[in-house]
Amino acid sequence: MGSEQQIRRWESGALAHAVSDPFGQGPLPWLRGSENYFDDTGHVVPWYVDHAPAPGAAMVPAPRISGPRTSDDVHRQIKGFTSTGAAAPGESIDFHVTVDPPQEFSIDIYRIGHYGGDGASKITTSPRLSGITQLPPLAADRTVSCHHWWLSWRLHIPSYWHIGAYVGVLTTADGHRSHVPFTVRDNHPADLLLVLPDVTWQAYNLYPEDGRTGASLYHAWDEDGRLLGEEDAAVTVSFDRPYAGAGLPLHVGHAYDFIRWAERYGYDLAYADTRDLHAGHIDPTRYRGLVFPGHDEYWSVPMRRTTELAKENGTSLVFLSANTMYWQVELSPSPSGVPDRLLTCRKRRGPGKSALWREIDRPEQQLLGIQYAGRVPEPSPLVVRHADHWLWEATGAYEGDEITGLVAGEADRYFPRAPLPETESRVLLAHSPYREGGLLRHQETSLYRAPSGALVFASGTFAWSPALDRPGHVDTRIQRATANLLDRICKRD
Known part of the structure; x- marks a missing residue:
């Protein structure tokens, strides 16, 4: 070249x-x-x-x-x-x-x-x-x-x-x-x-x-x-530098897709960054639900602790992407002392434990209900399970229906050997096969109710938010399912 x-x-x-x-x-x-x-x-x-x-x-x-x-x-x-x-x-x-x-x-x-x-x-x-x-x-x-x-x-x-x-x-x-x-x-x-x-x-x-x-x-x-x-x-x-290319972050569109859809239908939204969650600038227990609309792979210990505390106090959690909370990170001040301007993740290099949450005995599944399974080379259908569940109500989705292209980018699934959160009820709402490198894999979508009454939903795919308001990707079944979920959360049902 x-x-x-x-x-x-x-x-x-x-x-x-x-x-x-x-x-x-x-x-x-x-x-x-x-x-x-x-x-x-x-x-x-x-x-x-x-x-x-x-x-x-x-x-x-x-x-x-x-x-x-x-x-x-x-x-x-x-x-x-x-x-x-x-x-x-x-x-x-x-x-x-x-x-x-x-x-x-x-x-x-x-x-x-x-x-x-x-x-x-x-x-x-x-x-x-x-x-x-x-x-x-x-x-x-x-x-x-x-x-x-x-x-x-x-x-x-x-x-x-x-x-x-x-x-x-x-x-x-x-x-x-x-x-x-x-x-x-x-x-x-x-x-x-x-x-x-x-x-x-x-x-x-x-x-x-x-x-x-x-x-x-x-x-x-x-x-x-x-x-x-x-x-x-x-x-x-x-954080003291521009973003590459056009100046917008990778995956920023996933968050913007959710915002356009949610504001169109009048949901009462507050806004924050994950660094606000880390620094304690917000009290998540003030809200009926926290929505994580895009790819959210890097979490600090305070971010996870604050989110878990919110769930224990009855605040629901909605994760609309995949590969969430995969790496553990640290935030530190800039050389001039401005807090949370440096982001460190040692991954697999150097002494000490791995930076993967699942390898330090705190797998993501303990909060999400599912966890990262791998990349999805080509968009594949999401296959509906438990179509009689209220999440799929009035969507027109039937058991085994395939929602074209909704498993894309990266996918999560349930890991039987990883610990699950304590739940009042739990259901997997999709089970979708796809191929990666010639091997058959599968994606799953999870919903559970915590003892506090909080609902925790994890879509298990990158493509959920784009299906809400991305031209060429909108799916009315996903729009209605998301509305069913948020309506229940907002009404504390």
């Missing part, structure tokens, strides 16, 4: 992502149509569509010359991050932005939601800001940080803003664009607390994806620009 093609793939923001996220980032309304990148095979595809197009679909879309262009991690035309985690109305969010060449830029603030099908709404726009080229990222032992970047803009969050998931869209005067996600939260009571998996997002972040410097908990580069695997990846990653 020639260096030019490698460079273009580095710029794409897709090299390390295409094989692991079957649903891409999700179609965000202000990015439709003009954004192209190279997938893992070197083909040009729109960044927001599936990595595996339908048979007969065109692989190469017609290019669009006009309109904003996505910034890349090689030239860093515009990239940014926030040095603040989630913030409340009345507080501030600090943006640190680099622009090359130096020029004016602006930041449009969008809130994710249904908004009549638009998927997001522009809330405000910054003044025209003077952009500077910040110093290159610093790297030490594979840990990449931009904590030395100057403050570019401080957003004061008005008291009247709605809590929720937000995205800052950074645009230069010459038309390059990047993105910065953030969360606005408060302490007001609500039926459901939506927990955005920012810890897992950062674990996958390969910024800068430039073939030289970038590193995640999965990948790093060698001196020849080759992508290395976990054995050579970072042990610690920093």
